[in-house]
Amino acid sequence: MMSGSQRFWFWAVVWVSVITLSAPTLVVLGASFTAGNIIAFPPEGLSLRWYEKIVLARELQQAFLRSLIVSVICTVISVPVGTLAGIAMARFTFRFGNAIQMYLLLPFTIPLIGSGIGLMMLFGQLGALGSLWPVGLACAVINLPFIIWSVASSAALLDPDLEHAAANCGAGRVQTFLYVTLPAVMPGVITGSLLMFILAMNEFLVSLLLTDARTVTLPVQIYNSIRSIITPDLAAVSVVFIVIAGAAIALLDRLVGLEIFLKSK
């Protein structure tokens, strides 16, 4: 139990954090419904005019579509790769295990700008820049540790005896994998795929480096538009991200429970 003064101080700090974390989201939501032309306080009444404006904006819609495609490519690549790697890291002992762990953490330890520039040069050499699959692939690589991580922590909870029991009852290797191992790591796979999808949807710096004027994704499009002037139509577009984030959280909570992130390994 927390004592009285501890409760007071800790909750005070938590409230500061909660407000700081939530303020931009709430303000973007509010600004998107404003009736006025500029972002004003107090608000000048409610309207959906900015939403009407973005429904007609082809550029924004196409950027959104591209972001979706990038997310799908990233998820399709990273989920099988990450799931197998996560299972392997948790269930097998490797010679040079530590070195492999360090290697698989490279996407986190190499600064994002380094990874981005490197992939930009690499894809440039291959003549692949200008299409969307390099962006999806890049997102899969730079976020790969997330899914390996979540699958590995699920796999670590699976009692190896269950697999042995399945084998003992006559199940082959494929059957054991499909009916025992895979269902056991499913919470990790679900968490990981949602993370990969959302992070690819939001990825900004790598998108900025790997896209050109014809292939910009939505975060880059928003960034480029902010530079000139702040208008509420950008807030209305940003609400798309808020809605997607909300849906992903609801899904995550429904399927595996958000509390999974509090569990210790």
Place this chain on the structure above:
Amino acid sequence: MSTPKPFRYPLRWRAMDFLEGAADRLWPSKLSRFTGWLFIAPALILVASLAAGLVEIADNSFRKLDVETFRMSDDYSLDNYRTAFASDVYLNVALRSLGGALLTTVLTLLLAFPYAYVMVRTRSAAARKALLICLFLPFFIGQVVRAYGWLIILGNDGIVNHAISVLGIEPQRFLFNFPAVVFGLVQYMLPFAVLMLAPALTAIPEETETAAKSLGANWPRAMWHVVLPMAKPGLIGAGLVVLTLALTDFAMPAMLGGGSQDFIANAIYDQFFRTSDAGLGAALTLLLVMAGTFLVGVVLSLFGAGTLAIGRRT
């Protein structure tokens, strides 16, 4: 009397038999020892693209840009590194990034520890859920939209300035300075830090604190002598992630710094896309990668992988 139908294998059995047969042919049981390597190979290959990218960067960093033809030289030299080290501009940018990253790390951990602690220890499931949602929503919304939100709130023409002008106070310049960038980084890093700390705190049995308190320790002492030492792996993991992410961040300095508060990543970007000197840009990138790797290496070798560790605990 009808003849009994011959027993037919269900489709699923046949599919399984086929798969098992295929597996036996493609990956015979005697290779089972290497199944782990088979599983991990695709991930190793994907990550190899980063290594290949680094090689590409290294190659470029030794080539000098010919200002007359605007081509990269064919022969290698260390000129780009000389330029990078000789210039005060890059030294300033590097010091600003490092200072900003260190400040961000300290502030983020100060905010993240109570957050994670309350979230893990609270008796109310609803409060825990609410705190988790407050954490995930910004994490899932992304940097650009969050920075945009802060521009609306704190910008020169933003909500706060409108509000205080109603009260008759002169508009203030909240953004486009160093504190604004650090603030932006702290609020961006907070979810990462809390999510890395929380599992470490979950692992600490509450009884240890109760025991400390029953032996006469007040809560600050129980925190300092019991909880913090036990949470060290989590704190190190979280601090490390925050430090490296802040040190190499691009969006916050670009959007909340307004061009005057560039971090290393912004300087690199400008070399590639404004000055178009890929050689110097590559040299700066490689220096940043080495600095980052060195930092991570030192911390990992001193304290171990902490909560960053993947898979088996050794």
